[in-house]
Amino acid sequence: MPQLEVDGAALTYDDExxxxxxxxxxxxxxGWTADRHRWDHQLAHFSTxxxxxxxxxxxxxxxxxxxxxxxxxxxRDVLALLDHLKVERFVLVGHSMxxxxxxxxxxxxxERVERMVLVNSIGKMAYSRGRGLLMAASTLVPYKLFIxxxxxxxxxxxxxxxxxxxxxxxxxxxxxxxxxxxxxxxRAFDILDRAGEIRTPTLxxxxxxxxxxxxxxxxxxxxxxxxxxxxxLDAGHELPVExxxxxxxxxxxxxxxxx
Numbered sequence: 001m002p003q004l005e006v007d008g009a010a011l012t013y014d015d016e017x018x019x020x021x022x023x024x025x026x027x028x029x030x031g032w033t034a035d036r037h038r039w040d041h042q043l044a045h046f047s048t049x050x051x052x053x054x055x056x057x058x059x060x061x062x063x064x065x066x067x068x069x070x071x072x073x074x075x076r077d078v079l080a081l082l083d084h085l086k087v088e089r090f091v092l093v094g095h096s097m098x099x100x101x102x103x104x105x106x107x108x109x110x111e112r113v114e115r116m117v118l119v120n121s122i123g124k125m126a127y128s129r130g131r132g133l134l135m136a137a138s139t140l141v142p143y144k145l146f147i148x149x150x151x152x153x154x155x156x157x158x159x160x161x162x163x164x165x166x167x168x169x170x171x172x173x174x175x176x177x178x179x180x181x182x183x184x185x186x187r188a189f190d191i192l193d194r195a196g197e198i199r200t201p202t203l204x205x206x207x208x209x210x211x212x213x214x215x216x217x218x219x220x221x222x223x224x225x226x227x228x229x230x231x232x233l234d235a236g237h238e239l240p241v242e243x244x245x246x247x248x249x250x251x252x253x254x255x256x257x258x259x
Contacts, residue, residue: 001062006080009065012036013055013081017047023255024089024114025051029078031096031120032182033147033171035061038095041244042251053090055081057098059178066177071097071189074182075104093117093251095240096213097182100189106198107191117203117251120237122213123221124190147172147179156209156236167238195224202228203254205247207235229254 003010014036017025026046028039036054046052057074058065068074078101082090091114094102099121106113141149151168171179202225206218215232222228231250235242 003063004081004084006058006077007065008067009058009077010063011055011058011065011077011081012062013053014043015051015053015085016043017049017051019051021050023050024091025053025087027078027082027087027090027092028052028054029092029094029098029101030054030057030060031094031098032186033060033151033174033179034095035170037061038238038240039093042093042240042248045248045252051087053082053085053087057101059175066175066181068178068185069181070185071100071104075101075108078105079109088112089114091115091117091255093119094121095119096121096237097186100186100191103191103195103198106200107194110198110200113200115202115255116198116200117205117254118218119205119239119247120207120210120213120218121204122217123192123195123224124217125187125213126217126220143176143179144172147174150212154212154237156207156234156242159236159238159242163241167241192221192224195221196226198225199227203231203250204228205231205233205239205250207237207239207242208232209235210237212237 001012003012030038035056039054043052056063089112092102099118148168151171155164204222206215222230233243233246239247
């Protein structure tokens with residue numbers, strides 16, 4: 001797989017599909033503790049007709065690097081890759097933390113983002129006092145238990161257990177420093193006051209059973225967007241792998257509607 005050196009990290013990425021396609025490239029950004037393979041179904045579908053780019057964020061998957069402290073720093077990594085590939089304008093598709101990165105890019109460079117899709121993502125993590133204390137306490141348990149608990153909660157009830165175990169094992173391979181630092185970065189993320197500035201046509205797709213980032217938090221963000229379409233699917237927080245075909249169909253429908 002190709003890699004790009006950016007500020008001490010080697011970012012692994014895929015760049016597939018026709019370069020001469022009429023439509024701008026799709027750029028897929030995965031979430032916390034995940035990797036670019038969350039988008040396998042979408043890559044296979046869309047790369048037959050348009051350019052598709054996805055990457056492993058620093059410290060995730062096959063990318064090296066640590067030391068990142070904020071969502072904005074991850075956004076700069078994505079932009080560095082797109083600049084390297086000479087991609088000026090694109091469609092962003094971000095899952096969970098990847099949606100936070102996507103919104104950051106849309107605020108920094110609205111002229112470059114043709115459309116945006118936010119999958120199980122929000123503009124601000126909001127907790128009741130009790131849940132906030134519980135989440136803070138969860139960081140004190142052994143690392144593998146912390147990972148296992150968070151990944152288990154990400155899937156809707158009834159998802160095949162062995163598949164969930166595979167994702168737990170993969171997530172546990174993400175360095176502890178990266179996981180815990182970005183956990184804090186997500187909790188600090190807040191663009192709600194600026195959401196109205198994002199004029200990019202946006203699709204928000206969310207899992208009805210998402211308890212990591214509940215639907216009500218997404219709807220709180222959606223009402224601030226001047227141009228947003230909302231889709232709710234029968235899934236949990238891991239829509240790209242829980243309902244890959246339904247998510248792909250939702251993306252397809254959104255992308256084919258002329259602005």
